[in-house]
Amino acid sequence: MKKKGIAMLTNSMDGFVLKQINYNDYEVSFRRWLVHQIDDGKMSLDEVRDRFHLNPQEYRRIISKWQERYSDELHLSLSLMNSKERADNKQLEARIKELEKQLEYAKMKDIAMNTLIDVAETEFKISIRKKAGSKQ
Incomplete structure (x- = not known):
């Protein structure tokens, strides 16, 4: 919106919609491959998040679920x-x-x-x- 040649900023977030991702849409073969990449240290969790555009709030939970299901390794969360x-x-x-x-x-x-x-x-x-x- 412009008023007399001055650009006005609005609080409206029109056009910016948070896209909901259905993680069940990912194929099992992809999930297994991704877990294998993480387990082997070829990709970090942040790289996975950025490369596959995963939700920043949910990606750790989703990947840990996938690791429980599809990983051959035992994952312990030791600090x-x-x-x-x-x-x-x-x-x-x-x-x-x-x-x-x-x-x-x-x-x-x-x-x-x-x-x-x-x-x-x-x-x-x-x-x-x-x-x-x-x-x-």
């Missing part, structure tokens, strides 16, 4: 770890290594003690270990 969780994970891994070293040291100490007891019993003929079934 990525944030930096705090990664730091906690590194702390836990360090703690595990520390405990493994302590366990190895305890095992070596046990072997050394048993060897010491064996040598003492044979060399000095001293009964150190408790006999099974004996009463104190």
Whole structure:
């Protein structure tokens, strides 16, 4: 609409209609091919959305449904770890290594003690270990 040579903007959205897409119209072979492309990493979800003009609000839900039906792979929705969780994970891994070293040291100490007891019993003929079934 023009008024005295000035272009006027209107709030009317005439001519702009949100097109409803019926996702059941896509052939099963296309769905399988698309899921395979996504699973193999050949296409990202955003590339699929843009290339095939999928609804920006619905495309993730539709593709996840198709993946459930047509994918050979198991899809788990695991979120990525944030930096705090990664730091906690590194702390836990360090703690595990520390405990493994302590366990190895305890095992070596046990072997050394048993060897010491064996040598003492044979060399000095001293009964150190408790006999099974004996009463104190």
